[in-house]
Amino acid sequence: MRLLPIDTPELIDLVSSWLSKEENCKWLDFGNGVRALTPAALKIMTQRGLHVLRVYTANGGSEPAGVAGLSNVDHRFKTASVWAVLGAKRYGGCTMGAVSQLLTYGFTELGLTAVNAWTVDINAAARRVLERVGFTYVGRQRQCHRLDGQWHDRLLFDLLASEHQEARGGP
Numbered sequence: 001m002r003l004l005p006i007d008t009p010e011l012i013d014l015v016s017s018w019l020s021k022e023e024n025c026k027w028l029d030f031g032n033g034v035r036a037l038t039p040a041a042l043k044i045m046t047q048r049g050l051h052v053l054r055v056y057t058a059n060g061g062s063e064p065a066g067v068a069g070l071s072n073v074d075h076r077f078k079t080a081s082v083w084a085v086l087g088a089k090r091y092g093g094c095t096m097g098a099v100s101q102l103l104t105y106g107f108t109e110l111g112l113t114a115v116n117a118w119t120v121d122i123n124a125a126a127r128r129v130l131e132r133v134g135f136t137y138v139g140r141q142r143q144c145h146r147l148d149g150q151w152h153d154r155l156l157f158d159l160l161a162s163e164h165q166e167a168r169g170g171p
Contacts, residue, residue: 001097012043015037017087066095070102078111080110104164112161116159127155
């Protein structure tokens, strides 16, 4: 597994297409109700210090499998939020390793001390990834995420730098 910067028009278009699919974007929230990212918005995100976005590959190869990000990177408070999307579903199981590698980067290279994450209560796969990477459940934000006309809770997690051990995972 490798983490690659999103630095070509082809990767920007690929990641934007993943983030625009309803099966993926329904779980996301980039603020103010934005769930899908256009190529232009994604390109801006890659150019700002507020976000660290990486495409991850599968099987040690060069085939893009998904995207993982650290968003809301706060250099003063040394915090960020992590998220990921498996774009190529045939590579299921790669996300845990990608998130873990990105966390290692955040804690060692960016000097972060804490990273938080959330998932919708019914997204069991995302919850498993967070738990396997070492996140601790810290609370619930009630009825704040709408899916298919129904309100759902967000489960809140965090991980301290001192608790992180890079996981080996995925095909």
